[in-house]
Amino acid sequence: MESTVLSLRIDGELLERLRGHAARRGMSVQDYVVRTLIREDFDERFKTAVDETEKFYGTEDPPSAQVRPSAGIA
Template sequence: MLSLRMDGELLDRVRQHAARSGMSVQDYVVRTLVREDFDERFSAAVDETERFYGLA
């Protein structure tokens, strides 16, 4: 379970983005968190591979 606190202005912006994507606010936030986590893990894996092969 995840609980988030945000002010009304941010919630309105998230609602707008979610609506454009045809998603609920909850689904939009979860999708965004998963995408960000994947991006960070992928970037870390690329960096580690480059260090291993001496490319960095």
């Protein structure tokens, strides 16, 4: 897999919070941010796949009554 550099400018307070979250998990800030982005991307792709499946097969429950998994994230 090819990698590319992404440079971000973020608030100092946000960076400190990210450092804290990453440290609790024994990760670098970079690894924590990448993991979070991957998880969000998975959630979005999963939701799209579920929506497309429901369109194909139809659904009896209104969308507001359905529960969407969040890749094990509470």
